[in-house]
Amino acid sequence: MNQEDNNTISVDGELVDLRNRPLAALLAWLIPGAGHFYQGRITKAAIFFTCIMSTWILGFAVGGSHVVYSSWEPGDKRWHYYLQAGAGMISFPAYIQGRRMDDATDSFTGETKSDYEPLWDGLMAPPVRPVIESDADEVAAWYAQRGAGYEMGTWYTVIAGLLNILVIYDAYGGPLSVPISGRKKDEVDADESDQDRE
């Protein structure tokens, strides 16, 4: 079986050419739906792009544009970012801002240096350090401003990133499970050849 056969699967009675799978997976991560667009699966590309991007952006807006940032400091280990980054390129500014904040953090005191200026008007910038859970720091102010919106915004963006992991897998290997609606092309070919022999 050549490479082309390995990349063609049969699902729901349709032959799907997955083309270059790693590239499709990479595109799917960078922009939700882009991997499927590259593979010519236009309807699914539109569904994924619309659903995931709108959920991510809605969460970002509901959370007051402070729910996505990168930080791994004592008192502010923002593990959510690793999941939010599943939505790809849209999360990249947070990584850049996080690196800048790390560079601008005094390693001895853990405080942000006074000459620190975030890029892009503070878009996805981490809070000014130190962040101490019991104190009225910048994170506490964001919570106070948005209330439940901050929590919901965080979860919306996290869920959008998690959903895109399913999409990346779909771009790489085809539909997750193929219940009764389709099978791999080689299995279909094997069945057909068995029937021919009978």
Place this chain on the structure above:
Amino acid sequence: MLSISPTYMLYYLPLIVTVALVFGATRHENTTLVLNHAWQTAKWITGFMGVIFAVLYTISLFT
């Protein structure tokens, strides 16, 4: 009865649409099957949440 405003349930609507559609579309290629799967997923999740709500509500009546 509820300790939060029922309007918070509005957060649920966009999420269920997104999750159901993405679940459906990652399991089928045919658009009709995608939509059917999404509808089934939405019903299942909503039902599951409804059962959890009913259990918690019942417990709250006795506490």
